Amino acid sequence: MEINVLNINGQETGRKVTLNESVFGIEPNDHVLYLDVKQYLANQRQGTHKSKERSEVSGSTRKLGRQKGGGGARRGDINSPVLVGGGRVFGPKPRDYRFKLNKKVKVLARKSALSYKAQENAIMVVEDFNMEAPKTKDFVNIAKNLKVEGKKALFVLSELNKNVYLSARNLQRTGVMVASQLNAYSVLNADVLVVTENSLKTIDGILTK
Numbered sequence: 001m002e003i004n005v006l007n008i009n010g011q012e013t014g015r016k017v018t019l020n021e022s023v024f025g026i027e028p029n030d031h032v033l034y035l036d037v038k039q040y041l042a043n044q045r046q047g048t049h050k051s052k053e054r055s056e057v058s059g060s061t062r063k064l065g066r067q068k069g070g071g072g073a074r075r076g077d078i079n080s081p082v083l084v085g086g087g088r089v090f091g092p093k094p095r096d097y098r099f100k101l102n103k104k105v106k107v108l109a110r111k112s113a114l115s116y117k118a119q120e121n122a123i124m125v126v127e128d129f130n131m132e133a134p135k136t137k138d139f140v141n142i143a144k145n146l147k148v149e150g151k152k153a154l155f156v157l158s159e160l161n162k163n164v165y166l167s168a169r170n171l172q173r174t175g176v177m178v179a180s181q182l183n184a185y186s187v188l189n190a191d192v193l194v195v196t197e198n199s200l201k202t203i204d205g206i207l208t209k
Contacts, residue, residue, distance in 0.1 A: 003016065
């Protein structure tokens with residue numbers, strides 16, 4: 001699949017790049033995508049939720065009523081879960097939600113996500129560009145020229161560029177990511193991928209080892 005290379009003014013440069021079929025042209029695996037996205041979202045969870053159980057609630061331990069004959073459920077002290085203000089039964093505790101996925105599974109997931117975007121013609125290739133200073137207005141002009149303004153766009157760079165990152169940081173529907181950190185969730189979550197020429201080489205190098 002060949003794609004025209006654009007400059008940041010949205011004009012064709014006359015050059016074309018060929019997307020690697022083994023990365024952008026495979027049959028997507030939906031189950032692997034599900035696993036990778038599930039892992040990514042699980043890793044974002046802090047896991048700091050906590051509620052107090054019966055033994056942790058502050059209150060008297062005096063037994064309030066008789067064991068039998070009251071006509072209702074048994075209850076002991078005021079911390080009983082059946083009473084208002086009592087502890088919670090099997091409440092959430094701090095935990096780590098992360099889980100492991102094999103490297104080959106994660107590679108297949110990224111290939112599947114990129115292949116879906118290629119099928120949807122949602123990949124744009126632009127020349128490598130730089131910004132002299134962080135300026136959101138200049139980045140908005142680039143998005144307008146590339147006709148991705150208002151869309152959920154992910155700009156994929158070959159290496160970290162602080163000025164580009166800071167320029168796009170205040171834009172709600174725009175993200176900037178280094179090619180080496182690309183993941184299936186970020187690809188699927190974007191409406192369009194704006195990929196620089198050198199980042200294509202980085203993606204090929206990582207996913208075709």
